[in-house]
Amino acid sequence: MEGAVLAIENLSAGFDGKDVVKNVSLSIPANQVTAVMGPSGCGKTTFLRCINRMHELADNAHVTGTVLLDEEDVYRMNPILVRRRIGMVFQRPNPFPTMSIYDNAIAGYSLNGTRMGKPERDRIVEETLRRVTLWEEVKDNLYRRGTFLSGGQQQRLCIARALAMKPEILLLDEPTSALDPKATAAIEELIAQLKGTVTIVQVTHNIPQAARISDFTAFIHLGELVEFGQTGRLFTVPKDKRTEEYLSGKFG
Numbered sequence: 072m073e074g075a076v077l078a079i080e081n082l083s084a085g086f087d088g089k090d091v092v093k094n095v096s097l098s099i100p101a102n103q104v105t106a107v108m109g110p111s112g113c114g115k116t117t118f119l120r121c122i123n124r125m126h127e128l129a130d131n132a133h134v135t136g137t138v139l140l141d142e143e144d145v146y147r148m149n150p151i152l153v154r155r156r157i158g159m160v161f162q163r164p165n166p167f168p169t170m171s172i173y174d175n176a177i178a179g180y181s182l183n184g185t186r187m188g189k190p191e192r193d194r195i196v197e198e199t200l201r202r203v204t205l206w207e208e209v210k211d212n213l214y215r216r217g218t219f220l221s222g223g224q225q226q227r228l229c230i231a232r233a234l235a236m237k238p239e240i241l242l243l244d245e246p247t248s249a250l251d252p253k254a255t256a257a258i259e260e261l262i263a264q265l266k267g268t269v270t271i272v273q274v275t276h277n278i279p280q281a282a283r284i285s286d287f288t289a290f291i292h293l294g295e296l297v298e299f300g301q302t303g304r305l306f307t308v309p310k311d312k313r314t315e316e317y318l319s320g321k322f323g
Contacts, residue, residue: 074100075100075101076100076101076141076239076240076270077098077099077122077138077140077240077270077272078098078099078142079136079137079138080136080137080138080139081094081095081096081135081136082094082121082134082135083095083135083136084117084121084126084132084133084134084135085117085132085294086129086132086133088133091114091117091294092121092291093293093295094136094295095291095295096296097289099270099272100270100286100287102266102267102268103266103270103287104262104263104266104271104272104273104284104285105270105271105273105286105287105289106273106274106275106281106287106288106289107119107272107273107275107289107291108274108276108277108278108281108288108289108290108291109276109290109292109317110317110322111276113291113294114291114293115274115276115291116245116274118274118291119159119244119272119274121134122145122157122242122272123145123154123157123158123159123242124145124146124150124154125154125159127150134146140156140157140239140240141239145157155183155236156238156239156240157238157240157241157242158233158236158238158240158241159233159242159244160226160233160241160242160244161244161246162244162245162248162249163249164225164226164229164249165225165229166216166217166218166228166229166232167217168216168218169216170216171214171215171217172209172213172214172215172217172220172228173196173213173214175217175228175229175231175232176195176199176200176228176231176235177192177195177196178232178235179233179235180192180195180235180236195235199231199232199234200231202231202234203228203230203231203261204261205227205231209224221254222249222250222251223250223253223255223257223258224254226247226249226254226258227261230246230261230265238269239269240270240271241265241271241272242272242273242274243272243273244273245273245275245276246273247259247280248276248277259283259284262284273285278317278318282302285302286301287299287300287301287302288300288301288302288305290311290313290314290317292313292317297313298310298311298314306318
């Protein structure tokens with residue numbers, strides 16, 4: 072695909088020798104939101120975790136195939152560098168519980184041993200918290216623990232923590248599934264704003280959400296990529312009967 076930042080070729084992955092992702096190939100376009108949807112247990116999260124080499128951290132995990140980031144094979148790169156360029160936000164908000172909001176925002180630099188003066192740290196914290204529309208809400212409480220925040224604010228803090236490292240791609244694993252409708256709407260609005268500066272790949276089992284927020288959609292069923300294309304087309308005229316049945320609620 073022209074303008075693709077990520078090219079995935081013949082990707083298979085799983086545990087204990089059994090594949091849960093089966094020979095998936097697709098190209099992720101730059102500065103767009105790509106939704107990865109499918110029923111529970113279909114391999115969505117495993118697929119996502121393969122992109123930034125998180126999958127291999129699990130016990131008895133295996134992966135084959137190629138993941139190219141700007142035409143460079145991520146499985147031939149230092150995994151720490153891969154995770155700097157491909158950030159990830161998980162299903163449940165997980166600010167580091169012993170750290171302040173301020174320290175959470177620059178945790179990536181601290182954990183990597185990057186030394187910076189206080190003015191530089193202050194700039195990064197304010198800049199990233201502004202990007203996730205959290206600065207005005209927390210600027211007077213920067214040194215309170217991140218767990219003091221509401222669930223939606225915690226998730227925006229986790230997105231800020233990932234964005235602080237200036238990744239090219241942001242992976243979101245069902246980032247609103249633990250949030251209430253108001254917080255979910257705030258995250259969806261944020262995703263729409265962020266795609267101008269970062270490519271987003273989001274796993275979701277929420278069909279209406281995929282329709283609302285994504286430019287492209289991949290439908291995975293039983294570990295296989297059934298269909299991939301522009302969201303508007305896929306939702307209105309799916310090419311595969313399984314896609315049509317999933318979208319109409321016949322299974323999920």
